Amino acid sequence: MRQFDYIIVGGGTAGCLLANRLSANPRNDVLLLEAGGNDRYLWIHVPVGYLYTMNNPRTDWCMKTQPDAGLNGRSLNYPRGRVIGGSSAINGMIYMRGQAADYDAWAAQGNAGWSWEEVLPFFLRHEDHAFIKNHWHAQGGEWRIEHQRLSWEILGAFRDAAAECGIPPTDDFNAGDNEGCGYFHVNQRNGVRVSAARAFLHPIKKRPNLTVLLGAEVTEIGFVDKTATSVSFIHQGSLETVQVGQEVVLAAGAVHSPMLLQRAGIGDSADLSPLGITPLHHLAGVGKNLQDHLQLRTVFRVNNTKTLNEKANRLLGRLAMGLEYIFTRRGPLSMAPSQLGCFAKSSANQPRANLEYHVQPLSTEKLGDPLHPFPAITASVCNLRPESRGYVRLSERNDIRSPIIVPNYLSTPGDQQVAADSIRLTRKIMSASALAKYGPEELLPGPDKQDDEALFAAAGQIGTTIFHPVGTCRMGPVDDTGAVVDERLRVHGIDRLRVVDASIMPNITSGNTSSPTLMIAEKASELMLEDQAARAQVAS
Incomplete structure (x- = not known):
């Protein structure tokens, strides 16, 4: 043996x-x-x-x-x-x-050696950040980190709208406090x-x-x-x-x-x-x-801009995307599932950001379905610290x-309240002046869902795992x-x-x-x- x-x-x-x-x-x-x-x-x-x-x-x-x-x-x-x-x-x-x-909370629970300052060197040990080298980031490791290789006008407008709602722009979610709105860095190489x-x-x-x-x-x-x-x-x-x-x-x-x-x-x-x-x-x-992060998929139809829906639903659009990727390694085929991130507080009584948005220039009725035939975006939001x-x-x-x-998703009153508050915050962002020219129209969960009870039920219907x-x-x-x-x-x-x-x-x-x-x-x-x-x- x-x-x-x-x-x-x-x-x-x-x-x-x-x-x-x-x-x-x-x-x-x-x-x-x-x-x-x-x-x-x-x-x-x-x-x-x-x-x-x-x-x-x-x-x-x-x-x-x-x-x-x-x-x-x-x-x-x-x-x-x-x-x-x-x-x-x-x-x-x-x-x-x-x-x-x-x-720091892990360490406080009796797990010596697991505080932020103690684990940071282990993040850095294998990091290869393409464009940042400082106290928080390293280069030369195996785990490659790069910018995404495409941009969308509607996502930039969402970032501006978030700023109107008190969520500041950020270029780095990984320095210990990730509150803010910006483009995700991704584990890709070219x-x-x-x-x-x-x-x-x-x-x-x-x-x-x-x-x-x-x-x-x-x-x-x-x-x-x-x-x-x-x-x-x-x-x-x-x-x-x-x-x-x-x-x-x-x-x-x-x-x-x-x-x-x-x-x-x-x-x-x-x-x-x-x-x-x-x-x-x-x-x-x-x-x-x-424990898992449950994402609530809010969907908004938009106008006066392009999203992936239109490209993906046309044969010539799909062909163009394929050729762009083959020859440049850019374009929609290089997309991570979500491009824009946003970390925010669901309410003023939260001590730190407890929500994460994954914002996408595309939409579908439910995961696995074809994309909608009209321009729309998805702003999925999850409770970062579920009870x-x-x-x-x-x-x-x-x-x-x-x-x-x-x-056992949404099994506590606290999680239910965060779910309702997160949908309300999403609506606030989508109604900001930076997005006004796109005329966003709420499709999911639907503008008729207003009180807490209706939003709890809606969260149960549009919620899905984010695989964590x-x-x-x-x-x-x-x-x-x-x-x-x-x-x-x-x-x-x-x-x-x-x-x-x-x-x-x-x-x-x-x-x-x-x-x-x-x-x-x-x-x-x-x-x-x-x-x-x-x-x-x-x-x-």
Whole structure:
């Protein structure tokens, strides 16, 4: 039976960086197991290709939530990357760290080393910012950040309208306080997506001490006296088992990592016993504390300007867009899903920005439908710090492809009020003088929705996930009964097992979650190598 020093389960955002850092020492023999396939698929790399990678079984696990009372009984598609690079291969490419106060709150909850000033160096370590180098930004790393390569008149007008409403313009959302309105920076290189695989894994694929197996679905983690000792997986139709010398690292994401723990007997005993799983170690928090950003898609018809709707609905327009991208790597095919961002307070009593807008020069009745045949824009707005908490758990003992996902969106009065207030703020921005010449006309949720009760119901109808699930293996001290991992991301009560992905976030960050997940992996790799050195010293 072959032995590896480190076995990483999940070749997604965190797993690709971990494989890079842990294998940098040629003495470490590293195995990376990814259940998905390769990324040799055109639409992964063309930025607008997210339209063809989400809900595509080649690149997406195609999971769904349970019917949600807060969404008027609707069930949502829940995209998660099923490909090397994970969700970074199908996401919106937006570079966003969140707010300094997010990380200071993590530290205040008993997680030493996770304050903003302490995690900032780990953001900088892999950053390659195309046009900023200062205290907040670095150049020369693997994670490329660039300006978007197109602009729209209507988006500039939205930015001006936001300024009229007290939301200042900004050119950088990533210096600790992201309040303001400006164009998102994106993880692209010359108009091509930069995924975690492209940034961290492909450049090192010839390292002799790194083994990457695709299509490898983990079936079991082996333990001796609550110490992880082996991993079993199915690869190319065969069941294989490998031993681990240092650590097993779960980097399978906020849905799959808790299910892998549950299948190994680590979790809430009350959840495991009905599935016929013998508990190895009771940890009540496994799979709990699910948080996500619910976006409310407000849509406004506009006049006297062009949007993507008209281009995309004409054959010649689509042909022109294709040729522009082929020859210049610019134009609509280089678009991230959202171009303009806006961070604001839903009401004056909010201490810091608690809303994020993703503004797009396009519209559709619902996601997946054709674009409208008339010019319109979408101003999606999400509550950055939802109070609602859900859960993830196995549906059957050996089935990680059909999870039970219960987000519990809009399940608290506070979240309902923020939803109503955010729609009202959107209307205020759209009625500002900077947008007057475009004659915006509200289509969704509709101008007849006015009082709180009507807006709550409307939010449930137009709300959808923005693909940021976190928190299901949350970090916290050992006396925190809901915590799953400690501040070094070691699973409580289990040796040689860590979780390193977005599931460890105690609270969701105030923005898009891909780059914070890379920071978590960057910091974790340093912690793991420190612990390896300490074990070696003890052994000697």
